[in-house]
Amino acid sequence: MNALLRRDIYRLFRTPLLYLFMLCAAVIPGSMSVMTGFEPGYDAWGQVSGLFSAGIFAIAGVFLAFFIGNDYKSGAVKNIFSLFPKKRGYAAAKLITGAVAGIMILLGYVLGAEVFGVFTGADFTSGLFDMLCAVVAKAGMMFLFSGIYVCVAALFRNKVWFSVFGILAVTMLFIPALLITLGTPLIMAGLSIAAGVIGLFVFPGIAALIMKRLDALA
Amino acid sequence: MYAIETHELTKTFRGTRAVNALNMHVPEGAIYGFLGENGSGKSTTEKMITGLMNPKSGSIKLYGKPHTDPKLRAEIGVLIEAPGCFPKMTVYDDLMMQAYAMNLRNPKQEVERVLKLVRMGGSAGRKFRECSLGMKQRIGLAKALLGRPKLLVLDEPINGLDADGMRIVRETLTYLNQEEGVTILVSSHILSELDKIATHYGIIKRGKLLREIKASQMSEESGDYVAIKTSDDRRAFELLSCNFETHPQKDGGIRLYGVDDNARVTSYLYQNGVTVGEMVNRRISLEEYYTRTISAKEAV
Ligand SMILES: Nc1ncnc2c1ncn2[C@@H]1O[C@H](COP(=O)(O)OP(=O)(O)OP(=O)(O)O)[C@@H](O)[C@H]1O
Numbered sequence A: 001m002n003a004l005l006r007r008d009i010y011r012l013f014r015t016p017l018l019y020l021f022m023l024c025a026a027v028i029p030g031s032m033s034v035m036t037g038f039e040p041g042y043d044a045w046g047q048v049s050g051l052f053s054a055g056i057f058a059i060a061g062v063f064l065a066f067f068i069g070n071d072y073k074s075g076a077v078k079n080i081f082s083l084f085p086k087k088r089g090y091a092a093a094k095l096i097t098g099a100v101a102g103i104m105i106l107l108g109y110v111l112g113a114e115v116f117g118v119f120t121g122a123d124f125t126s127g128l129f130d131m132l133c134a135v136v137a138k139a140g141m142m143f144l145f146s147g148i149y150v151c152v153a154a155l156f157r158n159k160v161w162f163s164v165f166g167i168l169a170v171t172m173l174f175i176p177a178l179l180i181t182l183g184t185p186l187i188m189a190g191l192s193i194a195a196g197v198i199g200l201f202v203f204p205g206i207a208a209l210i211m212k213r214l215d216a217l218a
Numbered sequence B: 001m002y003a004i005e006t007h008e009l010t011k012t013f014r015g016t017r018a019v020n021a022l023n024m025h026v027p028e029g030a031i032y033g034f035l036g037e038n039g040s041g042k043s044t045t046e047k048m049i050t051g052l053m054n055p056k057s058g059s060i061k062l063y064g065k066p067h068t069d070p071k072l073r074a075e076i077g078v079l080i081e082a083p084g085c086f087p088k089m090t091v092y093d094d095l096m097m098q099a100y101a102m103n104l105r106n107p108k109q110e111v112e113r114v115l116k117l118v119r120m121g122g123s124a125g126r127k128f129r130e131c132s133l134g135m136k137q138r139i140g141l142a143k144a145l146l147g148r149p150k151l152l153v154l155d156e157p158i159n160g161l162d163a164d165g166m167r168i169v170r171e172t173l174t175y176l177n178q179e180e181g182v183t184i185l186v187s188s189h190i191l192s193e194l195d196k197i198a199t200h201y202g203i204i205k206r207g208k209l210l211r212e213i214k215a216s217q218m219s220e221e222s223g224d225y226v227a228i229k230t231s232d233d234r235r236a237f238e239l240l241s242c243n244f245e246t247h248p249q250k251d252g253g254i255r256l257y258g259v260d261d262n263a264r265v266t267s268y269l270y271q272n273g274v275t276v277g278e279m280v281n282r283r284i285s286l287e288e289y290y291t292r293t294i295s296a297k298e299a300v
């Protein structure tokens, strides 16, 4: 798995799509605030960290759909699966890479919010602790969701657009779960990390089963 | 031992048998030319051997072990259909990624080595999609060669190559086979090229293996001969008939079967006072043999 992860990370940071998606995420808080008609000083973070932050998962999911789909579509999997009959390592590497990409996108989002705040006076800093907890919670959840996304992408293989829509559909299903607030933010962060860890162990196995059953090449 | 051995290997696509109970034997150290018409099942067979498709039934053994053995599989290099490179990446980055995935000890040197081997060292910085068809094929071959595999599975590696490119690939394969003992399974429609390097052939038609034969056997079976014309055909016939299967021709001249050294025939005759005026080797070409095999079975 380590070697495959190294391959994916090498590829991740040479993928223009990652930076494009980070940029997209970065402009969301600002445009959301503008649309909801903010006034200087109002609790902008409270606004943007709500519903639309689920969108971060969708963006991360779409990214992963392309990241995995292109592995199949380019034929690069031929040189991978021919060498590695066990697919679990491949799936785990993709899960981690997807989570890393998701966290990068999340950071783009937070950074975008802060920069917007600096220029417009919208307050993105009230409750810094809560915000950090929210970020950590989302980062943890990224591992869980990335695992689910890997399974969907493994199912559709080189059909990238099917993966994209499949992943969006799955994300929609889970929006309620993403919005659940469980007591204090600290507990939420803890629970999310736990969920992420569980995902890390469960989903590569499931994805590997899917990959094993299906032909790598259409 | 066989590097690759399949037993009743079968693959179906929506009910039709693309590969049908195939029993294939690729000996260790061979260059095995895999021939067949379009759609006969070559690529499908190679995909199953390399674990990219699941057989419907039958089994595959590599070096006597099931083809799912991770240790064995780590020693395979593949180029199947188009090379699997990311179009927007540079050739170098793409190969580096593969080198990382394979956990190679000196990834940079290894990438440079394989690119040099296929004479593509100068194009490392190019984006893959900006390469020509022939360059792409060679890059795909380079990718397959990373990590010095002991078994290469190549599907039409010389597709789209110019004469020079073909020569480079041919020389590379011959070098790997002879100097490094690499076993090569290669499919191609360019029979004249295979003819130059292959040691064994398998001919597949509609998913069935029609024939499996050694290159040397092929010439025996198809009756390769040497035609000579001499100053004294009767005397020559007397001299040669005890050593070779010898047939005098009606229009003069003699046909000799089973000759492996022309020079010895000439000098032997010369010592006995017969001079050779004309000597022609008639060797069956792969193309001819292939066509004959394919159409002979058609009648059945
Ligand atoms: N993914 C697929 N889905 C459905 N049918 C397929 C698929 N792949 C191959 N086939 C069919 O299986 C048969 C064998 O195809 P294959 O690609 O193995 O032939 P081939 O010998 O490699 O031909 P070529 O010389 O054209 O490359 C063909 O009839 C083809 O249409």
Ligand SMILES: [Mg+2]
Pocket: B042, B043, B044, B155
């Ligand atoms: Mg083919």
